[in-house]
Amino acid sequence: MDGETTPGGATPGEASPPAEQGAPARHPSRKTVLRAALAASVAAPAVLMGVPALARTAGTAGGTPELTPECDDGDDPTPPQMEGPYFKPNSPRRTSLLDPGTPGTRLTVTGYVFGLACRPVANTLLDFWQADVNGAYDNTGFRFRGHQYTDAGGAFTLTTIVPGLYPGRTRHIHVKVQAPGRPVLTTQLYFPGEPRNSTDSLFDPRLLMTVRDAGGAREAAFDFVLNVPQTPGPSPTGGPTTPPPGGSWAAGTSYAAGARVTYGGAAYVCLQNHLAQPGWEPPAVPALWRAV
Structure with missing residues (x-):
């Protein structure tokens, strides 16, 4: 990859080493919740913006555990893979790769x-x-x-x-x-x-x-x-949340993909395994629940 360029003219740098494969499914991370909030074009609830890292690394001398990076809650930097023989620089800027009559799904x-x-x-x-x-x-x-x-x-x-x-x-x-x-x-x-x-x-x-x-x-x-340093978001408020307005959804429940619940008079199907938490009610997180 030495000397390789992109449309922006940059030369690739060394990527972070990949994390261990085959990790079990985790409950939604800060990234998942932020994605849902961004997709809904609203700000993520303050109580979710500062969810801390889930894991700590013990000190080698048994001292104070070292906090993992702020986003290291199952969302390690995306692992790199080989470029392959077919890359070409200077591709056109566009969001659609389709031409009229392009065959395929x-x-x-x-x-x-x-x-x-x-x-x-x-x-x-x-x-x-x-x-x-x-x-x-x-x-x-x-x-x-x-x-x-x-x-x-x-x-x-x-x-x-x-x-x-x-x-x-x-x-x-x-x-x-x-x-x-x-x-x-x-x-x-x-x-x-x-x-x-x-x-x-x-x-x-x-x-x-x-x-x-x-x-x-x-x-x-x-x-x-990406392995891009950032300032962490606001700390959680810790304030009370509003009880669900009726239905079978309940905080603290482990839901599997395909599970169905009701909330506020509507039915929803679970899109990915997760542990329900206050603030992650079905209407608020379309990354986790889809109305049916």
């Missing part, structure tokens, strides 16, 4: 870019490239290649197709991510439930997108966490 990928304090990073470069529906890369032009920048809230949206398969690899999308003035993260995004995930030596479950069908198309979500 439409795919919309949305997400956010966060730093180490789980705060969104604006104006982050994301350069995507992928195979077409037949598993081929365009090495002469820029089909299924393009870069964009996150908005003021750290959000991005990519419109493309589900990439095709080619020998030796499972389905994936390549991406380079670079916060302003920071090194480039080169990595790949994967699709859940793919048979080749178990045979692809590069596959990393930490890079799985959340994907769902959407009327003949597919919708995916993935949030990047």
Whole structure:
């Protein structure tokens, strides 16, 4: 990767070492809650903005435990992956990789870019490239290649197709991510439930997108966490929360994906495993609950 450039002209730096694979599911992190609040275009509740790290590292001499980084609650920096042979610099700036009549299943990928304090990073470069529906890369032009920048809230949206398969690899999308003035993260995004995930030596479950069908198309979500130092958000207020306005949802309950609850006269289905906490009621966190 020496000498490699991105549309922003940056040279990739050394990425953080990946964390241990196969970690069990955790309850929602500050990042998850912030993502939900940003997606709802409202500020995250003050009681959630300062959720502390969940783990501590004991001192080697048995002294005072050292706090883990503010965002190290299961959201370690996104692990890097190899660039592969098909990257091309100077891709066009665009959020849609589709042309009129492009064959393939439409795919919309949305997400956010966060730093180490789980705060969104604006104006982050994301350069995507992928195979077409037949598993081929365009090495002469820029089909299924393009870069964009996150908005003021750290959000991005990519419109493309589900990439095709080619020998030796499972389905994936390549991406380079670079916060302003920071090194480039080169990595790949994967699709859940793919048979080749178990045979692809590069596959990393930490890079799985959340994907769902959407009327003949597919919708995916993935949030990047970059090794970008940030000032932690406000401390929690510790104030009381309002009791749920009736229903089966209850704080302190461990919900599994697919579980159904009622809250305020409406029904919801759980989107990911988590331990319910005050402030995470279904209407407030669309990343965890979907109305049905």
